[in-house]
Amino acid sequence: MKYDVILFDADDTLFDYGMAEGQAFLNVFTHFGLPAGAEEYAASYQEINRALWADLEAGQITSAALRVERFNRLFVRHNLEYNPEEFSEAYLRFLGEGTFLIQGAAELCGALEGCRLAIITNGIKDVQLSRIKGSPLAETFEQIIISEEAGYQKPAAGIFDYAFDKLGISDKSRVLIVGDSLTSDIRGGVNYGIDTCWFNPLGKTNGAGVEPTYEIRELAELLDIVK
Structure with missing residues (x-):
């Protein structure tokens, strides 16, 4: 060998990960009363998230900061009035269920x-x-x-x-x-x-x-x- x-x-x-992420994204927006948001904001989220993960690889942001900042930027871009910390916490719970x-x-x-x-x-x-x-x-x-x-x-x-x-x-x-x-x-x-x-x-x-x-x-x- x-x-x-x-x-x-x-x-x-x-x-x-794509399947787990998509399911978690749908679940978290449904949880916060906006199920259509999973489709409406998916492209923006992916763009923001990719950029932040590149920053993580380059040592320019911590993992703890990334998990909240991606939603903070998403909400600012689309004028959404959610708490990014609470939203992130719920999203990560749902993501942890994605065992595909x-x-x-x-x-x-x-x-x-x-x-x-x-x-x-x-x-x-x-x-x-x-x-x-x-x-x-x-x-x-x-x-x-x-x-x-x-x-x-x-x-x-x-x-x-x-x-x-x-x-x-x-x-x-x-x-x-x-x-x-x-x-x-x-x-x-x-x-x-x-x-x-x-x-x-x-x-x-x-x-x-x-x-x-x-x-x-x-x-x-x-x-x-x-x-």
């Missing part, structure tokens, strides 16, 4: 017998733990490495140092990181000196200036790489 340790990104790699998996995720993890599997995510701790523990993959991972606990976000080397320490490993040649994000998962892995696998189901063009070791369209393809 070529790799003993597989570090999986969570969102949009094993877990269907990417097609083939459960089968892949089950087939990786003999490998040590771990999650490495920039997601929000309480949300990620809730989603993972409520999913069919609840007992799959030896460690769940979350940026809030590590004190660093991917692609920073610090989160990989934290992961290696938690897993008690030092041989980088036996470790593979698998993720959908070129800027966090792949760039982080390349900079840290471990092999990388870009999960690219939509066949996006790589314009990030970083080259993964492998590229796959379906999760099942990872088995041939690992074994």
Whole structure:
């Protein structure tokens, strides 16, 4: 077996974040009495949220600030009179219920017998733990490495140092990181000196200036790489 340790990104790699996010967005607007808002404000929210997550990766905002600021900006843009802290708290509760998996995720993890599997995510701790523990993959991972606990976000080397320490490993040649994000998962892995696998189901063009070791369209393809 070529790799003993597989570090999986969570969102949009094993877990269907888009589905979880869409359901939570609908639920929170319904909860606050404006169910049509989920569709009406989705595009604005996505734009704001993407920009803030880029700021998080660059170390320009904290995770705690991001979770409220995205709604603050949304409400200012559309003149909505909701409390962003209360709205964020409710949204995160709903998001934590989104345990949807990417097609083939459960089968892949089950087939990786003999490998040590771990999650490495920039997601929000309480949300990620809730989603993972409520999913069919609840007992799959030896460690769940979350940026809030590590004190660093991917692609920073610090989160990989934290992961290696938690897993008690030092041989980088036996470790593979698998993720959908070129800027966090792949760039982080390349900079840290471990092999990388870009999960690219939509066949996006790589314009990030970083080259993964492998590229796959379906999760099942990872088995041939690992074994």
